[in-house]
Amino acid sequence: MRLPLNELKRVRVFTFSRRTLERMPASENADNRGRVIIATPEQLGTVKYNSDGLVPVVTQDVTTKQVLMMAWMNAESLQMTLAEGRMVYWSRSRQELWRKGDTSGDRQFVREGFYDCDGDTLLFLVDQEGKGACHTGEVSCFYRSFGSE
Amino acid sequence: MRLPLNELKRVRVFTFSRRTLERMPASENADNRGRVIIATPEQLGTVKYNSDGLVPVVTQDVTTKQVLMMAWMNAESLQMTLAEGRMVYWSRSRQELWRKGDTSGDRQFVREGFYDCDGDTLLFLVDQEGKGACHTGEVSCFYRSFGSE
Numbered sequence: 001m002r003l004p005l006n007e008l009k010r011v012r013v014f015t016f017s018r019r020t021l022e023r024m025p026a027s028e029n030a031d032n033r034g035r036v037i038i039a040t041p042e043q044l045g046t047v048k049y050n051s052d053g054l055v056p057v058v059t060q061d062v063t064t065k066q067v068l069m070m071a072w073m074n075a076e077s078l079q080m081t082l083a084e085g086r087m088v089y090w091s092r093s094r095q096e097l098w099r100k101g102d103t104s105g106d107r108q109f110v111r112e113g114f115y116d117c118d119g120d121t122l123l124f125l126v127d128q129e130g131k132g133a134c135h136t137g138e139v140s141c142f143y144r145s146f147g148s149e
Numbered sequence: 150m151r152l153p154l155n156e157l158k159r160v161r162v163f164t165f166s167r168r169t170l171e172r173m174p175a176s177e178n179a180d181n182r183g184r185v186i187i188a189t190p191e192q193l194g195t196v197k198y199n200s201d202g203l204v205p206v207v208t209q210d211v212t213t214k215q216v217l218m219m220a221w222m223n224a225e226s227l228q229m230t231l232a233e234g235r236m237v238y239w240s241r242s243r244q245e246l247w248r249k250g251d252t253s254g255d256r257q258f259v260r261e262g263f264y265d266c267d268g269d270t271l272l273f274l275v276d277q278e279g280k281g282a283c284h285t286g287e288v289s290c291f292y293r294s295f296g297s298e
Contacts, residue, residue, distance in 0.1 A: 065214035114291035
């Protein structure tokens with residue numbers, strides 16, 4: 001039986017999603033909300049890490065477009081982020097991988113990832129779970145403004 | 150004559166804007182499009198600079214909410230940004246103050262400035278002039294995404 005193109009697409013995406021889910025514990029990409037991204041070697045090679053092996057990452061809410069936080073990734077956490085569809089940072093204070101939300105429950109599911117013109121900063125659009133991104137309980141870490149207004 | 154409160158407010162803002170304009174060359178804050186921000190010493194004291202005396206700055210378009218770029222400021226360029234209502238960065242490659250748009254014409258007028266929960270990252274909402282923020286001619290420096298889509 002020959003399916004119309006749009007049906008074929010739907011089947012392919014569904015199969016890919018199930019496979020992805022089978023490869024990882026449910027807690028890492030619950031309900032397959034995050035998008036698994038297959039980056040090319042060329043794309044990954046464009047990313048420049050600083051002398052500590054880190055690159056700054058800006059995280060933005062895909063729905064509200066609010067900038068939620070800025071954190072850091074090393075090459076391993078970037079690979080994990082793309083492979084799992086969940087934001088995984090490198091914690092500079094704890095010097096360890098930091099899968100956002102594993103402790104707080106406020107996970108960030110990947111929707112899209114960008115690298116900038118110089119390759120030295122990343123931008124991820126995410127589906128932010130729970131209360132928000134900030135450990136203070138605020139939605140965004142940028143909740144205080146300069147000036148009196 | 151006693152003016153209603155909303156009239157008083159309008160007069161005060163107008164006077165402040167004219168004074169601000171008189172203190173600076175027209176080229177620095179053309180048409181008073183940028184907002185001059187008076188930060189408190191406490192707010193400025195919250196900002197943490199790295200070992201190079203720099204803090205990362207995320208710049209977002211106030212209208213489209215697009216993240217335009219990430220760059221760096223030292224204490225002097227932050228003070229200039231707030232005082233002029235125009236984005237002034239520190240160029241790490243040229244090791245000099247970089248008043249965005251003085252060369253390209255694509256100036257960034259300050260609308261709001263935030264500091265994050267740790268005080269080690271800034272976020273500015275700007276009115277982006279001209280073609281955009283990126284030296285490549287793109288609106289945003291984050292014009293390339295990971296993956297095939």
